[in-house]
Amino acid sequence: NRVDNALNLLVSIYTGNDLEQQLEAAWCITNISAGSTDHSLAICKQVAPYLVTYLSCGVPQLQVKC
Numbered sequence: 001n002r003v004d005n006a007l008n009l010l011v012s013i014y015t016g017n018d019l020e021q022q023l024e025a026a027w028c029i030t031n032i033s034a035g036s037t038d039h040s041l042a043i044c045k046q047v048a049p050y051l052v053t054y055l056s057c058g059v060p061q062l063q064v065k066c
Helices: 002-014 019-033 037-046 048-054 060-065
Strands: none
Touching: 002 019, 002 037, 019 037, 019 060, 037 048, 048 060
């Protein structure tokens, strides 16, 4: 479905090497998670492991978004 495809793309950007793009993807992820319960659950399933990983990444901007 479209939400899963969008999240897959956001995860690929979020886990990339371009900080600006990572921050934009994080902003999109935040906005999606604020939507419906289904959207929040999709975020938890697909993105939560990356958010936890980036809590200790050493990049303050990403840590704040996580």
